[in-house]
Amino acid sequence: MTDITNFLTSLTKEKLPIWNISLATPSYTALKQKASQHYALPEDEYLVTMVFPRPRRTMIENKIKSITTKHNGKIMREKLAIEEWDEKFYPMRFKKLGPSLVASEVILPIDKVAAFVNEVERKYKGDFAIEGTMVGTDKISLLGFMLSDERKLGFPLAYACSLDVIEIAEKQGGQVFTVGMYFTDRAKNFYGSDKLQEIWKYKKSIDPTGFMNPGKIIPSSLDKQSPTKMLTSAMKLANTGSSLIGLAGRLMTKWQKGEFDSPLGEELTDDTFACAMCGYCRSICTVFDAVPWESNSPRGKYFILNQYIKGKIPMNDEVGRALYPCTTCKKCDTVCQVRSHNAHHWMDLRFEFSKNKLHNTGLEIIRDNVLNTGNFWGVPAKKRLKWLDVPTQTHGKIAYWSGCWASTIMDNMAQNATRILNHLDIPFVHYREKEQCCGLYLALGGYKKDFQNLVRQNLEMFKESGVETILFSCPGCYATFNENYQQMALEMGIECDIRFKHIVVYLSELIADGKLQFTKPLNTTITYHDSCHIGRWFGHFDEPRNVIRAIPGLELREMEHIKEEGLCCGLVSAFDSLSSVAHSGVKRIEEAEYTGAEYLVTNCAGCGSQFNSTCQTLGSKVQQIDLTELVAKALQIPTMDPSEQVVVFMNQCIELMKDSVLAPIIVPAEAKK
Ligand code: SF4
Ligand code: SF4
Incomplete structure (x- = not known):
């Protein structure tokens, strides 16, 4: 037009x-x-x-x-x-x-x-x-x-x-468009003289001391107490030469070259200034929903970072604690007006905390466990393999990675996955005692060197075994290998050309190829929880549902928030707020209950543990079940119920995390010498 x-x-x-x-x-x-x-x-x-x-x-x-x-x-x-x-x-x-x-x-x-x-x-x-x-x-x-x-x-x-x-x-x-505080000199034109007098009369009658919105709308010619007299004069001055002043500003802005000095990386610095402060990310943010402090929301975090970059506040434990809460659910990324990669930024900030000698005390415990036993829980390698009862290989094209959580607290997941592969005659490598943590918790804690060591060790191990594809039960490991490893390998100049795949995605491919079929119907009603780390992070919304649809007799009843809008289980909040973990868990269980389904299906050891224990605590009528358990049952493979050990491990987790907080790193006196 x-x-x-x-x-x-x-x-x-x-x-x-x-x-x-x-x-x-x-x-x-x-x-x-x-x-x-x-x-x-x-x-x-x-x-x-x-x-x-x-x-x-x-x-x-x-x-x-x-x-x-x-x-x-x-x-x-x-x-x-x-x-x-x-x-x-x-x-x-x-x-x-x-x-x-x-x-x-x-x-x-x-x-x-x-x-x-x-x-x-x-x-x-x-x-x-x-x-x-x-x-x-x-x-x-x-x-x-x-x-x-x-x-x-x-x-x-x-x-x-x-x-x-x-x-x-x-x-x-x-x-x-409006008068506000800046354009009180235009109020007479905007409202008309009579209307403005009327507004002023009313304001004086209900607010004789001028307590409410001082300086707004009413010009200083009427309101002698207006605190914006100076502002009005400045605006008048600016108005008289706005065209020239503006031109000078534009030219200066265009001509001034050179990098802006920021303690943060370029992308995070740019996104901090780009934040439109629209607040779209607030109401959907998992941690803001649990504790609605502005600093919990991405908008609040960017505001704080803006002040930090400008040197107005230091990166100390108080500032760090305000910036810390985040489950990395990526919900804020889906609504961000300026399309910033917020969740990645909050992850990268962990390295910034570390640089500023701040650490999360809970993650410090986990780091010790990972470095000493190769495992989040501190469970010795041998004890982590009791679920493994099918033959595995040392070399081959496909490997299965059980991960810290799916081989301990929810070892039924690892057992289901490996029994299914065995049932389908798919040979696979398992690294057995050599399998360590993927390093997610080292990255979350900002332990860059430790994480890099693990990245190198794991990638070398994969190379030696000749694998091309690695399957995962836990979306946390899957996301770490798919994103953090690629990024870190690039930074370290080492090769990482392996395909990483979640087991459910792999099963959906087998179904699509006609290599996996079910005959035994499971006549029950289920609802499905999209884990953030395979859902929002990698867009695998359809594959789990395709697996569910392929199993005869299952009736899927969707919850209110699904796929891109799915709620986060909130478990990652354990490192800074156990009450937030409970808040998110209860909220999701309530949604699941509302569907009237018998089972809440998960495909993540973290989400699974969170919902399994929350269901037990609440005495809920809905029960958590892993998707591989449904697949195993439909293939008539025996399965085990993890509920008892989930409670034991979750209580251990609460004990470990109860005082977890971001704090300055205290260097022992002897170490300083
Ligand atoms: S990733 Fe999730 S928890 Fe973290 S800031 Fe964004 S919405 Fe909030
Ligand atoms: S949605 Fe994006 S632009 Fe808007 S306040 Fe949040 S982070 Fe800033």
């Missing part, structure tokens, strides 16, 4: 029952597509998205089509319109390109849209991207963004561009 003003005027004259009319200028579309690297829309035309009631669709669409044609526009595909509508709630997607924004918001008569946008374009040459939403029948609210960088000296000056854009709108008969 190029003839935007006439189009909007004609459209509103029709008085169609349209719920929402949104507008994107060519610059806005261009910037948005650049940020997402998804180019589907024209970047030289206005884009108008309309939302209206489906029952009256034909009538409304016909009218829109005729108005669009009359004004030289064209109708886009519905799929694009739906994508646009979904994206409307992420107006700051491109902030990452800044990573800061200069923003401006105005209200304008619709017949002035084109004149306003043309003037902004003339002055800013596409640097100010504008989008808008119709308000009422003859006005549009326009929000403009200009990329900037608050780390550059010119940033405060560049902000004057915001005032310049407001001035352009005012010349076209528009006004600021």
Whole structure:
């Protein structure tokens, strides 16, 4: 659409029952597509998205089509319109390109849209991207963004561009979007003299001491106590030269080169400044849900990091404790407005804590266990193999990795997996006593050197055995090998070309290839919990469900939150808040109970242990079961119930973690000498 003003005027004259009319200028579309690297829309035309009631669709669409044609526009595909509508709630997607924004918001008569946008374009040459939403029948609210960088000296000056854009709108008969604290000098124009007097009279009557919202809306010419007199004067000054000041700021920002000095890595530093502070990540965050402190949410963490990078706060135990809580569930990544890899950042921060001589006391215990016994629990290697009762190889193409949790607290998982492979005549390598921890807890604790040693040892062991694919019962190990090992191997300059696969994904492939079939029906009802580390981390949502569907007699009843939106079991919170673990566990069990299913199916030793013990504690009518147990039962392979030992191990875990906290590393006096 190029003839935007006439189009909007004609459209509103029709008085169609349209719920929402949104507008994107060519610059806005261009910037948005650049940020997402998804180019589907024209970047030289206005884009108008309309939302209206489906029952009256034909009538409304016909009218829109005729108005669009009359004004030289064209109708886009519905799929694009739906994508646009979904994206409307992420107006700051491109902030990452800044990573800061200069923003401006105005209200304008619709017949002035084109004149306003043309003037902004003339002055800013596409640097100010504008989008808008119709308000009422003859006005549009326009929000403009200009990329900037608050780390550059010119940033405060560049902000004057915001005032310049407001001035352009005012010349076209528009006004600021709202008065707030910054634009009290415009309050008279905004509300009208009588209305403003009325507001002021009312404020004085209910708030004679000026306690509420001091300095907001009421100009200092009326409110003599206003604390924003200086601000108003500064704004007036900035207004008079906004165009020139803004230009100077833009030029300074563009010219200033060089890296910003930050104690953190480049990506985390950029994402810290890119955070739009929108808060989309708050309500869905597992740790914020359990303990709603702002610092628990990703937004809060970025705010703290911003202050740390700027040198305003140190990285001490108090700051570290605020930044620490995270289960690495990746829920925040799925909603992040600027698409930051938040969960990875919180993991990387663990190395930053370590650099600043901070450690988690609980993870320190686990580190000792891993280094001394090769295992989270400190169980000697020989005792960890009592579940293994099928032949294994020392060399071969496929290996099975049992992991710390699936070979101890939930050793039924390792037994099921290996018995199933044996039943299917699939030979596999098992490293038996040589199998150590994958190193997840060393990475979580920020013990980089220890983790690197383990990465090297494990990769060498894999190479010697000639394996090409390794199967896992535990998504934690699977994620560690798939992500952390690749990253660390790259950093260490060693090769890591093995395929890592979760056993359930492998079984789903066998089913798809017709190599695994079930004849014995398991007549029961189940619900399925997506583990974060194979679900959100790697997108394996369908494979476990395919396995479930292949077993005759199983009725799958889905919970309220599944797949991308699935809840985290919360177990990883054990290192800083046992009450949060309980909160998350109970919440998920309640969802499972609500389905009326008999079993809550898991495919993770961590989630499985958490739900097994929570079900027992609550006396729940739903019971935890591992997916491999269902597969084994359907193949008539004997299985064992881990419930008794789960309670024993979980109590041991509570004992180990009860005082776990991020604390300064105390170096013994002798060691200092
Ligand atoms: S990864 Fe999960 S727990 Fe961690 S900050 Fe994101 S949503 Fe919260
Ligand atoms: S981290 Fe949270 S507050 Fe920041 S941009 Fe992403 S969703 Fe918004």
